[in-house]
Amino acid sequence: MSDLVIRASGIVREFVARRDTVHALGPIDLEVERGQFVAIVGPSGCGKSTLLRIVAGLAAPSAGELEIDRVEPSTPLCSMVFQDYGIFPWKTVLANVRLPLDIAGVSRREADVVARDWLHRAGVAGFEAAYPATLSGGMRQRVALARAFVANPEILLMDEPFAALDAQLRLVLQQELLRVWEANRRTILFVTHSIDEALLLADRVVVMSSRPGRILDDFEVPFPRPRTRDARSAPEFGALEEHIWRLLKGEVEQREHADDVA
Template identity: 50%
Template structure:
């Protein structure tokens, strides 16, 4: 059963009166509980594709079905590259926003807020404002906000891009443990081939002008994966060849 079907999606932007194709004929089926990583050169349309998937932009050709045909639409959460927390709200209040369009009771709501803040290890900072957090903590708060929506599909646009490599590895492991507990589909855009291979079940490699799929391949390795393992190194080499 598919949780996300992207079929023959093409998209153009108009620049100086001329249409510039940005995405060309993208087809990808993301299975339930699958992690798909998207890699590709800057400008090849990765963020554009996520915006289309989440529904922020509806001006495209092709079809995107969130959820399975005939079933209720899937809930989609998004973590942007910059954390996009509201600076005038505490961590708690930022996460609370996830429930604004739902009709759950205030007490359930605050239980859930606490749960997701705990999950990303920020309980002691629930009352802190974004400016009082480090970059990694703010990013974790943004992840808590996205998870609080209890999405079936989590979209992440270079969520760890701004972080140092140690923190990045820690958050990757946290993400995998959240994924194991909550079972959701994840589409993660990254510049980091090693990150893609460490996290994903499948990697989609894109090429630019216009953005299209170069290759999609499985990373058929059990978790936890050995970051320095021979198989990952072989796959990394293959990815690099596709990207150059």
């Protein structure tokens, strides 16, 4: 696969619900290069999260083939970051972040050093002994990010990780994610409903149709890195945002019309 880390060929996912077969996703053909930051946008229910779960090995495709090229068998293949944080309320911040290293059999002393380093990078230093219930939503998401990066996965899968945060905090964590990623350059698949967020963060934006989700467009984001919020002022930013919005608007209207006819 050379520089390709993910190759999805004809991926389809179907579900059986009340004896009916629901065609949720595909066929999808997608290639992702190693170290790329790829954002996936699309209407609600189009299968974005399902695609991430298939890449993570948490769901099997009903048809098609998924190839993932590993180069570091000693490290985890994938880590996931969810909208609802996914951290354990009965563990301290340090224990949550250290967990992937504990599972990997890393010594406690070494694991603590690495976990504290990532807490510092994520801006949560000083909260090692705190429990998640005592933290704000933004702090919990920082802990989730630190835990995802601490295991040094080859692929980071992020499912709307900032959707539940207020606008100001979302901007802060977007910049934090870019800062950490630019120092780490792991492959990222990032699902979002925000066109603005996709264009600010990603190297590529993949636009999906309404269910069953297929790829409508796939393009490179032309803004140089390191990227800041100033990119939003570029004329190209507005033009790309409008292009994606029109694609998604057409999909939503088409779906609503189909539902009305049915």
